[in-house]
Amino acid sequence: VATAEELEVAEIPEVDLREEGPSRLAQLRDAPHGGLWARGLFGTVLLGGFVVLTLVADDILLLDLQRVFVFAIAAISINLLMGYAGQISLGHQAFFGVGALTSAGLVTEMGLNFWPAVAGAALLGAFSAGILGIVALRLRGLYLALITLAYGFFAENVIFNIRALTRGAAGMPAPRPDGFTSERLFLWLVVGFFVLVQFTDWQLLRSKVGRAILAVRDDETVASSLGVDVTLYKTLAFVLSGAFAGLAGALFAHQTTLVVASDFSFQLALIFVFVAVVGGLGSRAGVFTAAIFFTLFPSFASRYDWFNPEYVPLVGVVLLVLTLIVHPGGIGEALRPVTEWFRGGRFSMHHEGSGTEPGGGLR
Amino acid sequence: MKEAIVLGIVNGAVWGVLAVGLVLVYKGSRVFNFAQGEFATVGAYVAWLTIAGLGWPYPVGVVIAVAAAAAMGFLTERLVVRPLFNAPRVTLLVATAGVAVGAIQLELIIGRPEVRVLEPALSGRGASVFGVLITPQEYIIVLALLLIGGGLAYFFARTRLGLRILAASQDPLAAQLVGISSKRISSILWTSAAALGGIAGLLLAAAPGQALSPGFVTRNALLAAFAAAVLGGMSSVAGAFVGGVVIGISQQVAQFFLFDKGVPSPDVVVLMALLLLVLLVRPQGILGKEV
Numbered sequence: 101v102a103t104a105e106e107l108e109v110a111e112i113p114e115v116d117l118r119e120e121g122p123s124r125l126a127q128l129r130d131a132p133h134g135g136l137w138a139r140g141l142f143g144t145v146l147l148g149g150f151v152v153l154t155l156v157a158d159d160i161l162l163l164d165l166q167r168v169f170v171f172a173i174a175a176i177s178i179n180l181l182m183g184y185a186g187q188i189s190l191g192h193q194a195f196f197g198v199g200a201l202t203s204a205g206l207v208t209e210m211g212l213n214f215w216p217a218v219a220g221a222a223l224l225g226a227f228s229a230g231i232l233g234i235v236a237l238r239l240r241g242l243y244l245a246l247i248t249l250a251y252g253f254f255a256e257n258v259i260f261n262i263r264a265l266t267r268g269a270a271g272m273p274a275p276r277p278d279g280f281t282s283e284r285l286f287l288w289l290v291v292g293f294f295v296l297v298q299f300t301d302w303q304l305l306r307s308k309v310g311r312a313i314l315a316v317r318d319d320e321t322v323a324s325s326l327g328v329d330v331t332l333y334k335t336l337a338f339v340l341s342g343a344f345a346g347l348a349g350a351l352f353a354h355q356t357t358l359v360v361a362s363d364f365s366f367q368l369a370l371i372f373v374f375v376a377v378v379g380g381l382g383s384r385a386g387v388f389t390a391a392i393f394f395t396l397f398p399s400f401a402s403r404y405d406w407f408n409p410e411y412v413p414l415v416g417v418v419l420l421v422l423t424l425i426v427h428p429g430g431i432g433e434a435l436r437p438v439t440e441w442f443r444g445g446r447f448s449m450h451h452e453g454s455g456t457e458p459g460g461g462l463r
Numbered sequence: 464m465k466e467a468i469v470l471g472i473v474n475g476a477v478w479g480v481l482a483v484g485l486v487l488v489y490k491g492s493r494v495f496n497f498a499q500g501e502f503a504t505v506g507a508y509v510a511w512l513t514i515a516g517l518g519w520p521y522p523v524g525v526v527i528a529v530a531a532a533a534a535m536g537f538l539t540e541r542l543v544v545r546p547l548f549n550a551p552r553v554t555l556l557v558a559t560a561g562v563a564v565g566a567i568q569l570e571l572i573i574g575r576p577e578v579r580v581l582e583p584a585l586s587g588r589g590a591s592v593f594g595v596l597i598t599p600q601e602y603i604i605v606l607a608l609l610l611i612g613g614g615l616a617y618f619f620a621r622t623r624l625g626l627r628i629l630a631a632s633q634d635p636l637a638a639q640l641v642g643i644s645s646k647r648i649s650s651i652l653w654t655s656a657a658a659l660g661g662i663a664g665l666l667l668a669a670a671p672g673q674a675l676s677p678g679f680v681t682r683n684a685l686l687a688a689f690a691a692a693v694l695g696g697m698s699s700v701a702g703a704f705v706g707g708v709v710i711g712i713s714q715q716v717a718q719f720f721l722f723d724k725g726v727p728s729p730d731v732v733v734l735m736a737l738l739l740l741v742l743l744v745r746p747q748g749i750l751g752k753e754v
Binding site: 188190235238239241242243245246247249250251253254257258261262366367370373374377408410411413414416417418420421424425 | 494495497542543546547550552553554556557558560561562563564565567568569571572681682686689690693726727728731732734735738739742743746
């Protein structure tokens with residue numbers, strides 16, 4: 101019979117948060133199901149396959165791929181807000197549009213270079229999302245959803261309709277940056293930005309800031325009682341998400357080379373939400389896959405005459421509702437055996453998931 | 464100025480009818496129904512298809528249109544809302560937004576992106592009130608608002624079903640214990656909310672200067688209806704009507720003063736300001752009482 105002291109020791113295993121011990125590489129070498137070799141091969145095939153694809157792709161496919169990565173950045177932005185911070189945004193087209201119009205305006209009207217223009221777009225995106233974040237401090241759930249919808253609607257009807265800022269229906273030119281005029285080089289530029297944003301997102305979530313944001317999502321009261329500054333981290337999540345969305349919008353502008361304010365409608369915000377939910381909130385791999393799907397599927401459907409591209413949003417809606425009802429973890433949950441294996445775990449179809457509750461963590 | 468107020472009341476009446484649909488759904492499912500605008504648009508499209516397309520008599524078209532909207536509400540409840548009965552409310556809200564996007568796309572496929580016009584039920588010059596010319600359609604709109612408001616007030620105060628709905632809304636568990644089926648109530652509320660949406664769609668579509676385009680009610684009226692419902696306290700039918708008229712008048716007055724001042728869409732500016740004001744200062748609305 102164990103004494104009470106032994107039981108206590110058995111019940112509270114020591115958790116080493118600092119991940120000391122064997123290095124990451126050594127861990128992977130000894131990982132089950134193929135060790136480092138299989139994982140290295142898998143990664144090389146994925147990356148190499150993509151590089152080969154960019155080399156053989158024609159201009160039309162290159163344009164598609166550019167849009168994939170622009171949308172992937174926007175998807176990271178909405179995943180940060182909805183997946184990590186647990187704050188819904190139905191007005192994300194506003195920040196995307198602010199970024200696009202800012203970058204185009206800075207280049208066309210002010211004669212600025214591409215790089216400062218993109219930085220300005222990210223800043224203004226962050227600023228406009230920060231304003232919404234301050235409002236979001238007082239509202240949650242349904243009311244937050246409503247005010248974000250209203251914010252997007254306001255941007256669409258009022259801000260984007262100021263002709264001096266947007267040149268109305270004629271649109272604002274946003275030329276490709278010098279040195280990246282070919283479709284292939286511009287694709288690599290967008291991929292570079294994507295890697296930068298993905299890396300930032302990854303490092304952020306591992307840091308104290310990321311843990312604080314997750315804690316605020318899971319329970320504000322508990323988080324604040326443990327000393328997490330709820331106001332700060334909630335606003336920060338909005339600001340960062342807005343910066344990423346603004347950057348994505350700027351890249352979108354220079355990708356299409358002509359920005360028309362009417363591109364940024366309510367439906368665009370909904371597509372962002374579809375990507376986040378169908379991809380699986382909080383799952384990077386899932387959300388990225390969903391961004392690929394929602395970009396390439398409509399484009400391929402019309403190019404190869406699979407079916408009328410007008411039916412694509414209907415497919416998106418059916419996927420959304422099915423995801424919410426039947427498979428709340430989304431694509432991320434379906435990919436989990438592979439992603440867990442790649443990180444050094446077992447290849448198992450039965451992982452304990454975070455996104456298994458109905459709604460996949462939407463709250 | 465007088466014109467602005469009269470037009471505000473007429474518009475506000477439509478927002479009010481739409482908002483009551485939002486309130487009914489909120490009573491039943493505690494969710495904001497982002498598909499309410501599309502129940503209305505689908506109703507308007509069906510009316511246009513039957514009346515202008517098939518040449519059927521106006522009343523027949525109206526009945527079919529409202530029935531189609533109601534059917535859409537019923538199906539939404541069965542296919543989307545019920546499977547998510549115990550899911551977080553924001554999940555359900557996203558699902559209703561999905562329904563709205565799907566409906567807009569269907570309208571685009573069936574109706575093409577062309578502009579359609581639904582003739583008003585009665586033509587003619589109309590009659591003046593306080594020196595403001597009011598068209599027959601505008602009289603119909605205000606009359607519809609009064610009839611629906613009176614009917615609902617009677618329904619919730621005097622009928623068994625109305626009282627059951629109020630009971631289920633106020634305490635679902637206790638209501639179930641005394642034998643009120645919350646699923647049946649939910650079905651009834653979604654269907655009737657969609658029917659009201661269909662009526663609002665018909666009224667708006669035939670208003671002077673209004674044309675049908677895919678998603679036009681969602682774009683032109685959904686946010687105003689939400690503001691009206693929130694202003695009225697979200698679960699109050701009377702509050703939604705009052706809220707609708709208040710918002711309609713404020714929008715038209717703002718339009719009147721800011722029309723040529725270079726402010727784009729003054730009505731949306733007013734809407735956003737009112738919504739922020741209510742949500743941040745008095746989130747329980749003006750009439751925060753369940754009626």
